[in-house]
Amino acid sequence: MPAAGHHCGTVVLAGRPNAGKSTLLNALMGQKLSIVTPKAQTTRYRILGVLTRPEFQLILQDTPGLGAAGGRRLNQSMKQEAAAGIAAADAAIMVVGATRWSAADEAVLLQLRAAGYPIVLAVNKIDRVQPKERLLPLLQDLAERHPFAAIVPVSALRGENLERLIEAVVQLLPQAAPAFPAEQVTDRSERFLAAEVIREKLMLALHDEVPYGIAVEIERFEETLDGRVEIDAVIWVEREGQRKIVIGTAGERLKAVGRDARLELNDLLGRRVHLSTWVKLREGWTGDDRLLRQLGHEPP
Numbered sequence: 001m002p003a004a005g006h007h008c009g010t011v012v013l014a015g016r017p018n019a020g021k022s023t024l025l026n027a028l029m030g031q032k033l034s035i036v037t038p039k040a041q042t043t044r045y046r047i048l049g050v051l052t053r054p055e056f057q058l059i060l061q062d063t064p065g066l067g068a069a070g071g072r073r074l075n076q077s078m079k080q081e082a083a084a085g086i087a088a089a090d091a092a093i094m095v096v097g098a099t100r101w102s103a104a105d106e107a108v109l110l111q112l113r114a115a116g117y118p119i120v121l122a123v124n125k126i127d128r129v130q131p132k133e134r135l136l137p138l139l140q141d142l143a144e145r146h147p148f149a150a151i152v153p154v155s156a157l158r159g160e161n162l163e164r165l166i167e168a169v170v171q172l173l174p175q176a177a178p179a180f181p182a183e184q185v186t187d188r189s190e191r192f193l194a195a196e197v198i199r200e201k202l203m204l205a206l207h208d209e210v211p212y213g214i215a216v217e218i219e220r221f222e223e224t225l226d227g228r229v230e231i232d233a234v235i236w237v238e239r240e241g242q243r244k245i246v247i248g249t250a251g252e253r254l255k256a257v258g259r260d261a262r263l264e265l266n267d268l269l270g271r272r273v274h275l276s277t278w279v280k281l282r283e284g285w286t287g288d289d290r291l292l293r294q295l296g297h298e299p300p
């Protein structure tokens with residue numbers, strides 16, 4: 001296909017933890033690809049969403065939140081994932097909350113500026129601002145911080161103003177032929193998405209430090225002849241105490257997590273899912289490069 005008039009390029013979604021990057025990716029795509037929880041540092045991996053329309057192919061890259069504290073190898077790997085996502089892009093959507101500019105936002109902007117490409121600022125969670133006039137002073141303040149290519153107030157949660165955001169970024173993309181087949185929506189496998197859905201349900205069910213000490217690994221992902229999918233998942237925990245918490249009294253918590261995950265996977269995969277889970281202890285895995293690599297991380 002000739003590239004004339006057709007735009008294609010990669011736009012990284014970058015921002016501090018919890019700004020709403022993954023919610024925005026899913027909303028722009030019109031389907032859930034990246035997991036979302038109210039807890040900071042939910043996203044650990046980069047994930048692409050490929051939005052294809054006749055005039056453009058917008059390759060969106062979700063990244064882990066930037067500026068999280070902590071020197072553990074897992075955190076370093078997340079930071080590296082975000083940096084690699086920023087390096088590989090043609091432009092950025094910087095996601096901030098519609099409250100106030102923080103030191104963490106400033107750090108993200110510095111990192112994006114160094115990339116040297118245009119930045120569109122998505123001011124997210126505007127559904128929380130009432131009355132709407134209260135946004136104006138914030139938008140003025142934001143406009144003075146950087147010559148953003150555009151500043152677009154949005155609500156990823158409610159799907160507000162997303163077409164304007166798409167228009168603003170598509171303009172910035174190079175003229176090029178599509179990089180992905182039109183029917184491809186992500187670079188990630190069903191196996192990866194399944195592990196992430198299970199991790200999301202775990203993170204939602206767990207509190208304090210526990211969500212940060214768990215990881216999910218799919219050991220078996222098999223389609224049966226009658227069209228079901230059988231999934232064996234290992235839930236890694238860092239400490240013996242975490243195993244007990246994940247399993248819960250009489251196994252109740254793990255059972256509920258498994259049910260929630262299975263229901264969502266039925267929809268996601270469009271097939272009946274049979275899910276088996278095992279909770280296993282690997283002391284200090286968040287600092288163990290070998291297990292991190294096994295889990296698809298790339299510790300620096």
Ligand SMILES: Nc1nc2c(ncn2[C@@H]2O[C@H](COP(=O)(O)OP(=O)(O)OP(=O)(O)O)[C@@H](O)[C@H]2O)c(=O)[nH]1
Nearest residue numbers: 017018019020021022023038041042043065156157
């Ligand atoms: N009210 C409101 N909440 C939102 C909006 N967008 C996201 N959220 C909520 O903000 C929380 C964090 O959303 P995520 O999409 O996981 O944020 P993230 O930036 O991907 O976070 P990390 O992956 O941890 O860096 C979730 O509870 C979302 O439901 C929005 O437009 N309005």
Ligand SMILES: [Mg+2]
Nearest residue numbers: 021022042043
């Ligand atoms: Mg996220």
